[in-house]
Amino acid sequence: GPGGPGPGAGPAWLTLRESLELPVPPAFVSLPRKVAFPSDGGRTAHMLFYPPRSGTHAPLPGEAPPLLVKSHGGPTSAAPRGFKAAIQFWTSRGFAVADVDYGGSTGYGRGYRDLLRGQWGVVDVADCANAALHAAGEGWADRARLCVSGGSAGGFTTLACLVFRPEVFAAGASHYGVADLALLAKDTHKFESRYLDSLVGPLPEAAAVYEARSPAAKADTLRTPVAFFQGTEDKIVPPNQAVLMHDKVKAKGLPTALVMFEGEQHGFRQAANIRRALDGELFFYCKVFGIEATMPEGVEDIPVDNLA
Numbered sequence: 001g002p003g004g005p006g007p008g009a010g011p012a013w014l015t016l017r018e019s020l021e022l023p024v025p026p027a028f029v030s031l032p033r034k035v036a037f038p039s040d041g042g043r044t045a046h047m048l049f050y051p052p053r054s055g056t057h058a059p060l061p062g063e064a065p066p067l068l069v070k071s072h073g074g075p076t077s078a079a080p081r082g083f084k085a086a087i088q089f090w091t092s093r094g095f096a097v098a099d100v101d102y103g104g105s106t107g108y109g110r111g112y113r114d115l116l117r118g119q120w121g122v123v124d125v126a127d128c129a130n131a132a133l134h135a136a137g138e139g140w141a142d143r144a145r146l147c148v149s150g151g152s153a154g155g156f157t158t159l160a161c162l163v164f165r166p167e168v169f170a171a172g173a174s175h176y177g178v179a180d181l182a183l184l185a186k187d188t189h190k191f192e193s194r195y196l197d198s199l200v201g202p203l204p205e206a207a208a209v210y211e212a213r214s215p216a217a218k219a220d221t222l223r224t225p226v227a228f229f230q231g232t233e234d235k236i237v238p239p240n241q242a243v244l245m246h247d248k249v250k251a252k253g254l255p256t257a258l259v260m261f262e263g264e265q266h267g268f269r270q271a272a273n274i275r276r277a278l279d280g281e282l283f284f285y286c287k288v289f290g291i292e293a294t295m296p297e298g299v300e301d302i303p304v305d306n307l308a
Contacts, residue, residue, distance in 0.1 A: 028088070118198070257303060
């Protein structure tokens with residue numbers, strides 16, 4: 001525990017045991033900083049900002065890094081505070097990461113938590129878009145290379161960002177993301193069966209709201225490259241939602257990818273699939289941004305449609 005040899009001395013820590021040994025040198029570990037930033041309607045939103053960090057590579061002089069905005073799941077959850085290898089994956093490869101605690105996230109009081117009541121697909125989208133714009137405005141990220149990514153409920157926010165705020169993001173990736181809100185309300189598991197009543201509204205009274213906020217209903221307006229990663233046995237977000245979105249993006253001639261993982265459900269469990277999803281998302285962004293890239297040796301390639 002903390003202690004010191006005498007008054008005025010700094011704290012001293014004695015490590016008795018480590019729960020996990022990480023084979024990551026400190027020079028490759030990015031430490032986040034809490035950032036409060038302005039969002040729509042004069043609100044203040046929050047994020048954890050991770051700058052890129054590498055012990056072997058440095059950015060070109062005067063070049064700002066690409067940014068990946070992460071929209072957490074839940075949606076009434078929060079960005080993780082502990083070490084997360086999936087974030088360090090990006091920062092060690094030259095990306096900055098903004099892990100956004102959009103309105104509705106926990107950890108900021110009841111008022112902030114209640115911002116998502118009836119506003120899912122509005123408040124979260126605004127905050128993720130403004131997080132990206134704030135980072136670019138501060139010079140922390142390249143305005144032309146802003147990406148957004150999320151899984152499950154975070155995948156819904158990701159797709160909604162790409163559909164409803166297309167002027168902000170240059171690319172995105174949905175991991176088993178919700179594309180059709182009405183279908184989610186109909187098919188979701190029992191524990192969350194009435195969850196959307198508070199997030200969107202009760203059905204059938206709010207049917208028009210469900211339609212207006214569903215990315216699948218507005219997919220024809222997409223003009224941003226997007227990749228989809230989906231489990232074939234997902235019962236919460238059926239695979240046909242990813243197929244539908246991918247087909248519409250592909251038909252518009254935009255770069256897109258659809259990676260289906262056999263036997264996976266809502267969230268990937270097999271190590272090979274987790275790795276391929278991460279490497280595949282990075283590969284997709286690199287292709288979109290014209291950065292030379294290949295998939296790592298031993299990792300199955302991902303098909304990218306409509307590359308120039």
